[in-house]
Every structure is written in structure tokens, then in C-alpha cells.
Amino acid sequence: MTRKIPDSTVRRLSHYLRSLEGFQEPGGTVSSEELAARGQTTAAQVRKDLSHFGSFGKRGLGYRVDELRAHLRSILGIDRRWRVALVGAGRIGLALFEYPAFRARGYDCVAIFDPDPEKVGTVRAGLVVHDPSGFEDAVRDLGIELVILAVPEGAAQEMAGRAVEAGVKGILNFAPIRLNVPPLVPVEDVNLVMELEALSFAITQAGHEE
Amino acid sequence: MTRKIPDSTVRRLSHYLRSLEGFQEPGGTVSSEELAARGQTTAAQVRKDLSHFGSFGKRGLGYRVDELRAHLRSILGIDRRWRVALVGAGRIGLALFEYPAFRARGYDCVAIFDPDPEKVGTVRAGLVVHDPSGFEDAVRDLGIELVILAVPEGAAQEMAGRAVEAGVKGILNFAPIRLNVPPLVPVEDVNLVMELEALSFAITQAGHEE
DNA sequence: CGCGGCTTGTGAAAAACTTCACGAATGTAG
DNA sequence: CTACATTCGTGAAGTTTTTCACAAGCCGCG
Ligand SMILES: NC(=O)c1ccc[n+]([C@@H]2O[C@H](COP(=O)([O-])OP(=O)(O)OC[C@H]3O[C@@H](n4cnc5c(N)ncnc54)[C@H](O)[C@@H]3O)[C@@H](O)[C@H]2O)c1
Ligand SMILES: NC(=O)c1ccc[n+]([C@@H]2O[C@H](COP(=O)([O-])OP(=O)(O)OC[C@H]3O[C@@H](n4cnc5c(N)ncnc54)[C@H](O)[C@@H]3O)[C@@H](O)[C@H]2O)c1
Numbered sequence: 001m002t003r004k005i006p007d008s009t010v011r012r013l014s015h016y017l018r019s020l021e022g023f024q025e026p027g028g029t030v031s032s033e034e035l036a037a038r039g040q041t042t043a044a045q046v047r048k049d050l051s052h053f054g055s056f057g058k059r060g061l062g063y064r065v066d067e068l069r070a071h072l073r074s075i076l077g078i079d080r081r082w083r084v085a086l087v088g089a090g091r092i093g094l095a096l097f098e099y100p101a102f103r104a105r106g107y108d109c110v111a112i113f114d115p116d117p118e119k120v121g122t123v124r125a126g127l128v129v130h131d132p133s134g135f136e137d138a139v140r141d142l143g144i145e146l147v148i149l150a151v152p153e154g155a156a157q158e159m160a161g162r163a164v165e166a167g168v169k170g171i172l173n174f175a176p177i178r179l180n181v182p183p184l185v186p187v188e189d190v191n192l193v194m195e196l197e198a199l200s201f202a203i204t205q206a207g208h209e210e
Numbered sequence: 211m212t213r214k215i216p217d218s219t220v221r222r223l224s225h226y227l228r229s230l231e232g233f234q235e236p237g238g239t240v241s242s243e244e245l246a247a248r249g250q251t252t253a254a255q256v257r258k259d260l261s262h263f264g265s266f267g268k269r270g271l272g273y274r275v276d277e278l279r280a281h282l283r284s285i286l287g288i289d290r291r292w293r294v295a296l297v298g299a300g301r302i303g304l305a306l307f308e309y310p311a312f313r314a315r316g317y318d319c320v321a322i323f324d325p326d327p328e329k330v331g332t333v334r335a336g337l338v339v340h341d342p343s344g345f346e347d348a349v350r351d352l353g354i355e356l357v358i359l360a361v362p363e364g365a366a367q368e369m370a371g372r373a374v375e376a377g378v379k380g381i382l383n384f385a386p387i388r389l390n391v392p393p394l395v396p397v398e399d400v401n402l403v404m405e406l407e408a409l410s411f412a413i414t415q416a417g418h419e420e
Numbered sequence: 421c422g423c424g425g426c427t428t429g430t431g432a433a434a435a436a437c438t439t440c441a442c443g444a445a446t447g448t449a450g
Numbered sequence: 451c452t453a454c455a456t457t458c459g460t461g462a463a464g465t466t467t468t469t470c471a472c473a474a475g476c477c478g479c480g
Pocket of ligand 1: 149174
């Protein structure tokens with residue numbers, strides 16, 4: 001049923017899901033038009049996006065809110081819980097792990113690793129910080145599937161390699177480098193400097209256009 | 211010379227720039243092939259991206275590293291310094307403002323706003339936290355051009371509106387909502403939950419493909 | 421100075437993605 | 451039961467972005 005789904009489609013699906021959450025009556029229905037209005041896109045785009053995965057609507061009526069929500073959660077793979085480890089208990093990593101919305105969205109924070117002697121043994125975000133030497137064992141014992149990698153640039157590739165080797169299924173990477181991992185293991189990069197640069201580009205560009 | 215530059219091109223330019231930073235001899239040259247290798251793209255793509263803005267290379271030789279770096283910085287609008295304010299001195303906002311790479315990249319943190327009485331008056335990231343009531347004056351007096359918006363969902367639209375009204379030129383938004391601002395003011399959204407969902411989608415999908 | 425090995429810059433072709441437009445369902449009202 | 455007003459699902463058309471392929475330019479060397 002599904003072949004190659006555009007990246008942009010996945011992003012929009014995530015948006016649709018969020019739009020549905022903050023919705024009036026869960027028993028109600030929503031049209032592609034309404035959904036598009038909340039997402040900076042078009043009704044046709046909404047329908048096309050969804051059509052990659054099946055037919056979830058009723059003609060003349062729209063989509064049942066609760067039903068579509070369940071389908072989206074299933075499509076995005078969050079109709080289950082994911083076990084997540086934080087590697088690097090620094091500023092950005094802890095900000096994430098202390099953010100309540102993650103748990104609410106299906107991601108369970110189950111372990112934190114950091115070699116800093118001042119952090120090992122202390123409690124952060126409700127978890128004891130462990131030295132990375134025990135990382136591989138923990139992946140196995142705790143069934144860790146996702147890693148949030150928030151370590152300094154120099155340590156990122158090494159820890160990514162160890163994560164993959166240990167059987168981790170995906171990595172959310174904050175280090176500003178391109179990780180070298182097998183193509184079967186998806187990596188999402190978050191590069192905040194790049195976002196700022198996109199902003200200054202857009203501002204600067206606006207002045208240059210005629 | 212420039213018309214409509216694809217978003218993906220801007221992201222790649224940012225990448226090229228970073229690749230050039232960590233480069234051996236600044237006097238040396240680099241080919242589109244080498245640049246592509248570090249960026250998960252192709253040589254043709256590199257040349258096409260750059261060709262939107264001019265001809266920076268020498269045939270048979272490649273690009274002078276220092277020269278290309280200067281061009282990229284100019285294209286991205288970071289051949290100058292930007293004055294940035296943080297709105298919302300929470301976990302994610304402070305993680306950013308305490309991150310040294312921003313200053314190094316041309317962004318100066320000049321003010322922090324937060325209404326929390328326990329935070330107002332204290333020093334964070336080297337700056338005194340101010341109540342948002344003084345926001346508009348500060349934008350004018352300090353020449354603030356960019357805002358990092360890291361406030362709770364409910365306050366995001368209001369503060370975005372105030373920022374635009376006060377003359378801010380761009381917003382980096384962490385709140386998981388679509389801000390309603392005039393089209394002339396660029397907004398970059400950072401949505402970390404969406405990144406995680408893209409990850410679980412990719413993992414789940416891998417299982418479904420035949 | 422002319423030749424040969426490289427590498428850029430760029431139209432043209434291909435691929436990917438978005439928008440259009442309309443037939444087919446579905447519910448409602450009379 | 452029929453007419454009607456909706457809204458989906460989807461092939462086809464249109465647009466954007468990427469890839470291809472090659473002439474043109476540059477360097478070094480004999
Ligand atoms: N803070 C930001 O706003 C920001 C923005 C963009 C990118 N980043 C990137 O995110 C990463 C983390 O940034 P940060 O600001 O949180 O840094 P930080 O210095 O606050 O935290 C990094 C943590 O990683 C730990 N660490 C070092 N080696 C490790 C290892 N092998 N295994 C586990 N932990 C290890 C350190 O002890 C430290 O606690 C960096 O790569 C940085 O470039 C951060
Ligand atoms: N922490 C994360 O990892 C994370 C991840 C994704 C998204 N976000 C989003 O980022 C935003 C901030 O998250 P956080 O975790 O830093 O929250 P936080 O609660 O730690 O910080 C929010 C801060 O904003 C301040 N604030 C409230 N109203 C304000 C106003 N009108 N003007 C200025 N400041 C105001 C609060 O006093 C608080 O200090 C939220 O919208 C959140 O959804 C955070």
C-alpha cells in the first residue's frame with residue numbers, strides 16, 4: 001500500500017495529528033478543508049497525504065476525528081510506547097527529557113548516560129545518571145529503542161556507533177555533524193544554528209528581491 | 211540574480227559552510243565533489259545550489275575555501291552580527307542562550323524576557339531577566355532583530371504579535387503552534403516532537419515495506 | 421604555445437511533489 | 451424515492467527540485 005512517502009508528507013501528518021488533539025468534540029467530524037486551514041496547506045494536499053495510507057474519510061461528510069486520530073497515530077508509529085535513552089545529560093538533552101509532552105506522546109524516558117563525574121549518580125529528570133560504560137547492557141536490559149544524542153561534537157560519532165551496535169533502532173541527533181551509521185538506522189538531525197541561518201537568509205533575501 | 215530559492219538549498223548552504231569551517235588549510239581549494247561527500251548530496255547539487263548566487267569556483271580547480279566561506283556567509287546573511295532576544299527563560303530557551311556556538315556564528319544574545327517573579331531580576335546566560343512589560347522598549351533601544359520564542363503554547367501567539375508589532379524581523383519559534391504573523395516576517399518552527407515522530411515513522415515503515 | 425587532465429556552470433531531461441478537477445459516495449430534505 | 455448539496459479519493463496536469471551530461475575555462479607541462 002505504501003511505497004516511498006515524501007518527507008514533507010510525514011511532517012504534515014504529524015501536524016494533522018496535533019490539530020486533531022486540540023479539537024472540540026472527539027465524536028465529531030472534520031473535513032480536509034478544515035484540517036488544511038489549521039496547517040498552512042491545502043485540502044487536496046491533506047487528502048493526497050492520507051490517501052497514501054488508505055481511505056479514512058466518508059464522502060460528503062469528512063473524517064471522524066477520533067478515527068482519523070487513531071489512524072494517524074498508527075501511521076506515525078506512536079500507537080505504542082517507545083523506550084528512549086538520553087546520551088549526554090547537558091543543557092539541551094535535559095531540556096528535552098524534562099519536557100512532559102514527550103511522555104504524553106508515547107515516548108518513555110528510561111535512562112540517562114553521561115561520563116561527567118559530577119553528574120554520574122545524581123538524579124536528573126527523575127532518573128539516575130549512569131556512566132556510558134554501562135550503555136550496551138542497558139540497551140539490552142531496558143529494551144531501549146531510541147537514543148537522544150546530545151553530546152559534544154567530538155563524542156557524537158562514537159556514541160552513535162555504539163548505539164547502533166547495541167541494537168538501537170533510531171537516533172535523534174543534536175550534534176552538528178553528519179553521523180555515519182548504516183542506512184537501516186534512521187537518524188533525524190536537529191540543527192538549531194541552521195534554523196537561525198535560514199531565518200537570517202530569509203530576512204536578508206527579502207531586501208534583495210526586486 | 212536570485213529568484214525563489216528552494217528551502218532545501220538554504221539548508222544545504224548552511225551545511226556547506228559548516229563543512230568548510232572544519233577544513234585543513236584555509237588557503238586551499240575544494241571541489242564540488244569533496245563538498246558533496248561531506249554533505250549527503252551530489253556534486254551537481256552543490257554546483258546548482260551555488261549557481262543561484264553567482265560563480266564562485268575556478269574550472270579545473272574547484273572553490274577557494276576562504277573565498278567560498280565568505281560568499282556563503284554573505285548569502286546566508288551572517289557576514290554581520292544579529293541582535294537576538296530570548297522570550298521565555300525556560301529550559302529550552304536557556305539551553306540555546308547558553309550555547310556558545312551561537313555567538314560564534316554571528317548571533318548576539320542581548321536580552322531575556324520572562325514574567326516569572328522568581329526569574330525576573332536574576333542573571334541567566336550572563337543577562338538580567340526582565341519582565342516582558344518592557345519588551346517593546348527594549349526592541350527599540352537595543353535594536354533587537356531576532357526573537358527566540360520559547361514560551362508555553364498559550365503565550366506564544368501573543369508574544370509573537372508583540373514582537374512583530376515592535377519591529378522584530380524574524381522569529382525562531384519553539385512552541386508547537388502555527389504562529390499567525392504577517393508574511394513579511396519569517397518564522398522558523400522547531401518542533402522536536404515532530405522529529406521524534408518522523409523517527410518512529412521511519413522505523414515502523416521499514417518493517418512494512420516488502 | 422598547444423595539449424591533456426580536471427572541474428565548473430548550466431541548459432535539458434528526469435524525478436518528485438503539489439495542485440487541479442471531476443466521478444463516486446454519502447447524508448439530508450422534501 | 452428523488453433531487454441536492456457535500457466532500458472524499460484519485461488520475462492527470464502542472465510546478466518544483468534534482469540529476470544528467472557536456473561545452474567552456476583553467477592549470478601545468480613539455
Ligand atoms: N545547547 C544548545 O542550544 C545546542 C544547540 C545546537 C546544538 N547543540 C549541540 O548539542 C550537543 C549538546 O549540547 P549541550 O549544549 O547540551 O552541551 P553540554 O555541554 O551542556 O552537554 C553535553 C553533555 O554530554 C556529556 N558527554 C560528553 N561525552 C559523552 C559521552 N561519550 N557519552 C555521554 N555523554 C557525554 C558531557 O558530560 C555533558 O554533560 C552538542 O553537540 C551541541 O553542539 C546544542
Ligand atoms: N523543553 C523542550 O524540550 C521542548 C521541546 C519541544 C517544544 N518545547 C516548547 O518550547 C516552549 C518552552 O518550553 P520549555 O520546556 O522551555 O518550558 P518552560 O516552562 O521551561 O519555560 C517557559 C518559560 O516561559 C515563561 N513565560 C511564560 N509566559 C511568558 C511570556 N508571556 N513572555 C515571556 N516568557 C514567558 C515562563 O515563565 C517559563 O520560564 C513550549 O512552548 C514548549 O512546548 C519545549
